[in-house]
Amino acid sequence: MGTLYSSLKFLHFADHLEALRQGTVRAPIHIRIKPTNICNHDCWYCAYRVDHLQLGEVMVERDTIPREKMFEIVDDCIAMGVKAITFSGGGDPLVYKPLPEVVERLAAGGVRVATLTNGANLKGRMAEVFARHGTWVRISIDAWDDASYAHARRIPEGEFSRVCANMRAFTALDSRCVLGISFIVTRENHAHILEACRIFKDLGVNHVKLSGAVVANDGAENNAYHRPIKAATGDQIAAAKALSDSRFTVIDHYHELEERFDKSYTTCPFLQYLTVIGADSAVYTCQDKAYTQLGLLGSIRDRSFREFWFSEENRHRLYTFNPAENCHHHCVSHSKNLAILDVLAIDPEHGNFV
Numbered sequence: 001m002g003t004l005y006s007s008l009k010f011l012h013f014a015d016h017l018e019a020l021r022q023g024t025v026r027a028p029i030h031i032r033i034k035p036t037n038i039c040n041h042d043c044w045y046c047a048y049r050v051d052h053l054q055l056g057e058v059m060v061e062r063d064t065i066p067r068e069k070m071f072e073i074v075d076d077c078i079a080m081g082v083k084a085i086t087f088s089g090g091g092d093p094l095v096y097k098p099l100p101e102v103v104e105r106l107a108a109g110g111v112r113v114a115t116l117t118n119g120a121n122l123k124g125r126m127a128e129v130f131a132r133h134g135t136w137v138r139i140s141i142d143a144w145d146d147a148s149y150a151h152a153r154r155i156p157e158g159e160f161s162r163v164c165a166n167m168r169a170f171t172a173l174d175s176r177c178v179l180g181i182s183f184i185v186t187r188e189n190h191a192h193i194l195e196a197c198r199i200f201k202d203l204g205v206n207h208v209k210l211s212g213a214v215v216a217n218d219g220a221e222n223n224a225y226h227r228p229i230k231a232a233t234g235d236q237i238a239a240a241k242a243l244s245d246s247r248f249t250v251i252d253h254y255h256e257l258e259e260r261f262d263k264s265y266t267t268c269p270f271l272q273y274l275t276v277i278g279a280d281s282a283v284y285t286c287q288d289k290a291y292t293q294l295g296l297l298g299s300i301r302d303r304s305f306r307e308f309w310f311s312e313e314n315r316h317r318l319y320t321f322n323p324a325e326n327c328h329h330h331c332v333s334h335s336k337n338l339a340i341l342d343v344l345a346i347d348p349e350h351g352n353f354v
């Protein structure tokens, strides 16, 4: 299996680089759809739910994309040539009842599908459909046993064991779908990273991606939260990496956290590659500005996604959005933007002198 995470995947899409040079708009390659904001867990660090983080500031917790609207979006994505769709939160995507049908329609239309989830509903028909059609499923976890899981998510004890059972059953299916874990490192769990990775490896998951909890809009404040645990976390990650073998990998994104806050660039080229559709039937710039006024590209409540995406209104917004002014917070696409801007800055007169 090749590399799963890379900032350089954009290099496969030369037409998008050309569109950026010309100031035109192409269909996004990848869309994150948030089918619902309803969630069966209540994680204390959930950026969409806590009040002190900008992310999710205008999120309405009961919002859900109506079934007809969802199928309109799906048909638009297929017609536009969108390559991949990830279902994510807001809420937990797997509580959205029509999802199995949605996944089947997308797969039949040639669109790759994946989902982020807490894993509680990764069972029955939902698990079968992702096992059959999914490219990957990533379960977000922040704990190492029933008590720590219940505490972090403010749910009754026993759920960690149930999610682990779901994972074990999923990995036993005859499937090419990659099952990964997104482990959010906090002060509470950092000393248990190795222990948790051992459990996940034993369950048959393919990889564990370790990222730091984002607890503040401001980079300095966020770094202050992580500073006391940074060294010990590094030791845990190094020990966990030693568990890696041909079928299990530990991926360290924890140590990239500090770089992702300050932006010196004045356009965000990655907006052409990935966009976000919220459970409020609105389109947002990215997952780091979802459900914020600043990140709103436009509503698709009374028009189709396709009509909106290729509108002059959207083109203008995509090209005038200024990260140096508007994105002083965590950005998962920061290294991708830097790489794309580097490519776009190459003087064509000198481009052949490789």
Ligand code: SF4
Residues within 6 Å of the ligand: 263, 268, 270, 271, 285, 286, 287, 288, 289, 323, 326, 327, 330, 331, 332, 333, 334, 337
């Ligand atoms: S710079 Fe990052 S946070 Fe800002 S709009 Fe672009 S992808 Fe989103």
